[in-house]
Amino acid sequence: MLILARRIGESIMIGDQVEISVVDIKGDQVKLGISAPSQVKVYRREVYAAIQEENRAAAANVPKSLPHIEGLLEKKSPPGSPPPPSGNPRGR
Amino acid sequence: MTMKIRTKPYGEMEIEDRQRIVFPRGIFGFEDLREFALLDAAQAPFYWLQSLQRVEIAFVLIDPLFFRPDYTPDVDPAELQEIDIRGPDDMLLFTIVTIPEDSSRMTANLQGPLLINRRTRVGRQSISSNPQWGVRHTILEELALARRGA
DSSP states (O other), X not given: OOOOOOXXXXXXEETTTEEEEEEEEETTEEEEEEEOXXXXXXXXXXXXXXXXXXXXXXXXXXXXXXXXXXHHHHHHSOTTSOOXXXXXXXXX | OEEEEEETTTEEEEEEGGGEEEOTTOBTTBTTOOEEEEEEOSSTTEEEEEESSOTTOEEEEEOGGGTOTTOOOOOOHHHHHHTTOXXXXXXXXXXEXXXXXXXXXXXXXXXXXXXXXXXTOBXXXXXXXXXXXXXXXXXXXXXXXXXXXX
16 A cells, blocks of 8 residues: 655645545544546445445345235334225325 | 346246346445346345346345335436436336344345446446435335325
């Protein structure tokens, strides 16, 4: 991994279109400014990691038979609330 | 044209060519898996996205609009361009479902929707730029809310 030291106001270029500058440093937090063409997507690493992890969880926990949504909804309805419409799963 | 495939939920079965979906970049966390089959599940409103490379990998999918009528994927237009989606008619939209032991707590990942071009059958998992959408939306709760509000 390439490691560079930068001060506030300094920046690095990635290729000739992506610029990352150090805007501010306070304690253990660094504020970065990122200019990149719109087709370059910029995300916090945690967002990627959360989606990867959720995909892995989804693939790891596939049940033998899929749940029956209308049946579960009926069970979950609090007492006194009208039962969900039957016969038409998209009914209102 | 049909082809015979092996599936995790249903064993060996025949699918139509149009059920084959290519994800050129894979799915996050499974970047090496590119070839999938889209299957109707025996249980509506679910679908299966079955890997054609690893039979043990199959995702349960749901149309997010089923339980969140207000859902919009809010992905970067460049991502739509990447799979040549030119208008809403081109797009199939799904989200991946995670089903825990207590299946009434099943969740859908609205932050990482799957977009599939219906014409070319090329898809990708995108990241929504809308901070309202997280990776774990409880389907039954939000469906109950949607019906109450309707």
